[in-house]
Amino acid sequence: MLKNEPASSATYGEVEIEYEVMPGWNEDISKVKSFEELPPNCKSFVLRIEELVGVPIKWIGVGAGRDDIIQRF
Numbered sequence: 001m002l003k004n005e006p007a008s009s010a011t012y013g014e015v016e017i018e019y020e021v022m023p024g025w026n027e028d029i030s031k032v033k034s035f036e037e038l039p040p041n042c043k044s045f046v047l048r049i050e051e052l053v054g055v056p057i058k059w060i061g062v063g064a065g066r067d068d069i070i071q072r073f
Helices: 009-014 040-053
Strands: 059-061 069-071
Touching: none
Parallel strands: none
Antiparallel strands: 059 069
């Protein structure tokens, strides 16, 4: 596991990629205004990313617009 950016690009040749498959969602989330309104699979995705990176996710984009963001916490 890499903890920092490698000093040499050759190090990337030694990296083994791990994939995790999660269920997606088809619901339109562009009108969602809170984390609680997100589809269950979307919430699970956000929580799993938090777990993997060890950092709370405060902002979640729900559309293409600059203001299409919901805020947690």
